[in-house]
Amino acid sequence: MQTERLLLRAFRLDDAPVLAAYRSDPQVARYQSWDAPFPLRDAVAFIAGLDGRDPRAEGWFQYAIERTQDGLLIGDVGVNRHDLGRQAEIGFTLEPRAQGHGYAAEAVRRVVDHLLVGEGLHRVHASVDGRNARSARLLSRLGFRREGLELQSGLGEGGRQGRGKRPDDARYAVLASEWSRSPSAESAPD
Template identity: 45%
Template sequence: MTEIETQRLVLRRFRVQDAAAMAAYRNDPDIARYQAWPSPLTSEAATDQARVYSEQDPEQPGWFQYAIELKADRRLAGDLGVNLHDNLLQADLGYTLAPALHGQGYATEAVRAVLGHLFRRGLHRVSAECDTRNAPSARLLERVGFALEGRRPEFTLNINSGLWTDTLLYGLLARHWQEPATVPQPAAEATGLQ
């Protein structure tokens, strides 16, 4: 299954046509400072990346990057990656949302939808990492049920700034996952995960 729908979003396979919109939000300095990718992302590199994303298989071990599309205007809002482990029972999760869409509940809605999909598929555990400076992202993870499991001092080298940053480690077990009973209310949104 490569498409997941929510009330306001479609999480789908990337298309090459998504490259320009992806480059625009990934090149925003407030987004890039929490990420490990090189910035700026050129249009050629964005096209190549969108092509790679479009060929990934969500059922196989490795990364699958969902394009987060707004139903209202079919605009690319961001992306959400799932790294399925070789055992097919665990995954890592990361997300990025265009800055203009922060604070409207879109990232929370997307993360909850993907978590529900993964746990219904039979996954045992989902993990996530977060730059300690990215408080909105940490709050989002905790809001959807992740538990803070640790902190790695100076664990991630940001290739754009040359700074070593601390990383927060989060985990969520299937037995602790709770499907939301209501539509999530907008809250401060995260700028992304590594």
């Protein structure tokens, strides 16, 4: 899939060092389910696990976000299809230097449009660490509605190790019938 500035594609094995680097950044990992540092061997295993996976199949598929102007890998968007393919959960991560330039909004909007319009899914939802105000604002700007707050259901600071207090998980969703009315956020900063 392409946007004006991005290519959303399958991960390649040669992406592993960049994936490991941005997922190892504590500022990137703090609201995510993995621990920092994210070793290169884990990045290689993660990419190998995606190899040959059909992005339309149930379960997780991760799109690499590549900037078309220079071919740099700057992040990823995950899609977890379920409910016999009628719904999907999304998640997104950008490396720090790519944040604040509208890339996340552009990538997420393209993926959600593909799911709801291109493939006819009924609903797309996201779970955001309650402390992650930037991601919550991005989803709201794209037309997602906040559906609720799950108290102390998230992972603690530091990913899987769960250090610290368990944060709240904010739930966001958009229906296909709502998506056609959602505002454009192609150039809005993340």
